Amino acid sequence: MGELVSSNEETCRWRRRKEERPAEILAAALKNFSSKGFAATKLAEVAKEAGVSKGTLYLYFESKEALFKAVVNEFVLPQIAKAEEQAEQNTGSIKHLMVKLVEQWRINILETELSGITKMMIAEASNFPELATFYLENVIQRTRGFVANLIKLGIERGEFRQCNYDYAARAFLSPMVFSAIWQHSLAPFDDSYDMNEYLNIHLDIFLRGISKDSLG
Amino acid sequence: MGELVSSNEETCRWRRRKEERPAEILAAALKNFSSKGFAATKLAEVAKEAGVSKGTLYLYFESKEALFKAVVNEFVLPQIAKAEEQAEQNTGSIKHLMVKLVEQWRINILETELSGITKMMIAEASNFPELATFYLENVIQRTRGFVANLIKLGIERGEFRQCNYDYAARAFLSPMVFSAIWQHSLAPFDDSYDMNEYLNIHLDIFLRGISKDSLG
């Protein structure tokens, strides 16, 4: 943990590492925001884990809020881009693509620290309006729009029945979001919830519910 | 709000009102915990809204955590008891009872300050393990068990298909919990989500998904 110097154990108290600092700080910030939430994250702890002093944090990020926004830009937005690309390259059915998207959610979000960011934002939005609008505009609305478009396409193709695709997108996404929330709130105190099972059931119900034919 | 004396505007700085204090403090605490969350709630503010000094709070409640537990006992548990009674007195189908339960959720939880308690607990469970286990044992497990029993009964009666009724209970409850969470997190910043619509769609999908016949 507290490794300050690399190989040559020189008599250096610290090194100048302008290039590497941001990435190391962001990694520590992600870990802390994810596990503790925004308010409960201590910048002193982030600094310690990044192997720098608290002051150094402020050399690279203006404030705690700026640091969080940087975490979102660095780690969350690329995931959305990835999903969008996967959709573009999709050649099979929309239904199949949606199964794949849930699978990607599991692997890339739920089972990584990113689920903690999802939970954190939902949990603390009301206490940090500035972050709330940032996250809403850059993450939520973009994701919702992306899924809504997908469903719209499914309807046009005759895979899905006529429905309000905007609400259908919410119905599709909310259990995924819920899984992230639960995992970082009461699941650790509960006899462990099988998230895979939970997501499978919801996906099954959703696809059944939206299909043109009643079998899904 | 800051009414200290009732009718006669006497030259009293305060009155002794041992009987009324707890209820007034609990009401102010509910309001604050609901809108701000646990950590962000300031006891000085609760005291002010209850018309007492901060010190008086500690005459009636041992700590912030004890105050929160009292709020749950006073306002949340009676709602669960109410639902349990309604289930006992039910003469129609289980399916119909579940529609009614969602309706009650809307009226008694979602559209009241209690939805804020639901959200608060999910949001801050990880930072307050003591409260988390208290809430899990007294609220979550009791509610989940109640619904699981209902679904089990529905299966025995032939209304529902064979399924893991424990997970089915989670599938039934999680969108309700999600509605409360969303309402107190990003909904205020979003173009307003129609929660009724959201709940209706989920109820429809759930009942379709669990029915023995495919129509629901």
Add this chain to the structure above:
DNA sequence: ATAAAATAACTGACCGGAAAGTTATTTAAT
């Protein structure tokens, strides 16, 4: 009835610790 004494409800200034953010100083690198 009245007033003094006793009681307990209530107040609010204060304490201690914690954490965000700042800055004077030190140290590495060139």
Add this chain to the structure above:
DNA sequence: ATTAAATAACTTTCCGGTCAGTTATTTTAT
């Protein structure tokens, strides 16, 4: 020698919890 990266000590603010003192109310004595 000079620059700038990094530090560590500092300031400020905030809040849960405490407690010594104040005041409304009740009780006792006359």
